[in-house]
Amino acid sequence: MTEQDLAMVLDWAGAEGWNPGIEDAASFRAADPDGFFLAEIDGDPVAAISVVNHDRAHAFLGLYICRPAYRGKGHGFALWQAALEHAGDRTVTLDGVAEQQANYARSGFVFAGRTLRHALGSVPLADSEARPAQDADLPALMKMDRTASGHARDGFARAWFAGTDTRTTWVLGPEGAPTAFATHRLCRSGVKIGPLLARTEAEARGLLAKAPRAPVFIDVPEGTALEASVGSIGFEPVFQTARMHRGPAPQGAPPAYYAVATLELG
Known part of the structure; x- marks a missing residue:
C-alpha cells in the first residue's frame, strides 16, 4: 500500500x-x-x-x-x-x-487468550500528576514497551509515543525516567487508550483520568488486574478478540496493569 x-x-x-x-x-x-x-x-x-x-x-x-x-x-x-x-x-x-x-x-x-474492549461514557474526574511525554522520556517508554510485549517494535513505538494534535502519551514519574504511561488517541468516535502500563491501580486510574473526551475505549487482556479495575469504575465490555500466535509466543513481562496498544499492531 x-x-x-x-x-x-x-x-x-x-x-x-x-x-x-x-x-x-x-x-x-x-x-x-x-x-x-x-x-x-x-x-x-x-x-x-x-x-x-x-x-x-x-x-x-x-x-x-x-x-x-x-x-x-x-x-x-x-x-x-x-x-x-x-x-x-x-x-x-x-x-x-x-x-x-x-x-x-x-x-x-x-489461541492464547481474549482481549476485551471496554467502553465508558466518561472517565470519573480524579486528581492526576500525569504529564505529556517529552523527548527525554522516549528511550524509557520504548524499553518498557519492549519488556511488556516481549519483543522490540521500536519503529512503531517511537512514532506512537510522539505527540500529535490527536495523540498524547501521558506519563508518571520524573522526566527521562517515567514509571507508568498511557497513550490516548482521538478516534472516529471518542478516544482509545493504549498501551497502558502501570504498576498500581492508583497509577492506572491517574492515567485513565487524562482521557480528553467521551466515550472512552480501552482493550484489556481478560483476567488481568486492569480488567477488574476498569470494571469497578463503570467500564463495560463491548467487543472481544482472540489473541493468537503462529509460532512461539512472545515472552512479555507486563506490569500488573496493562492494556493493548492497538488491535492492528499489537
Whole structure:
C-alpha cells in the first residue's frame, strides 16, 4: 500500500465499526512500510491486510478486510496467504474476531487468550500528576514497551509515543525516567487508550483520568488486574478478540496493569 492506500483502508475499518484513530496511518507505516498489502481487480481495490515485521523474530497481522461486494470469492484468503510470506519464519500474532478463530487455526494460529474492549461514557474526574511525554522520556517508554510485549517494535513505538494534535502519551514519574504511561488517541468516535502500563491501580486510574473526551475505549487482556479495575469504575465490555500466535509466543513481562496498544499492531 501507499500512504494514501492505507488512509483509504483505515476508512474501510471505520465503516466496519473498528473505530481507528484519526492519525493512525503515519505511525502504522513507521513500523514497517512494506507490511501493508492491497488486492486489486482491474485497478479496483477489493481487500487489504497488514503483516508488520516488528523485529527479526516477531510480526503482527491486522487490518484484514475484504470489501462486502467481494466477500466469499477467495480474494481475501489469497491476499492473506501472499501477505504472510512477508513475515518469513517470524512468529506472527493477531487479535482476531472470535468467530474467525477456527479459520485462523487452519492457518496454524493457536489461541492464547481474549482481549476485551471496554467502553465508558466518561472517565470519573480524579486528581492526576500525569504529564505529556517529552523527548527525554522516549528511550524509557520504548524499553518498557519492549519488556511488556516481549519483543522490540521500536519503529512503531517511537512514532506512537510522539505527540500529535490527536495523540498524547501521558506519563508518571520524573522526566527521562517515567514509571507508568498511557497513550490516548482521538478516534472516529471518542478516544482509545493504549498501551497502558502501570504498576498500581492508583497509577492506572491517574492515567485513565487524562482521557480528553467521551466515550472512552480501552482493550484489556481478560483476567488481568486492569480488567477488574476498569470494571469497578463503570467500564463495560463491548467487543472481544482472540489473541493468537503462529509460532512461539512472545515472552512479555507486563506490569500488573496493562492494556493493548492497538488491535492492528499489537
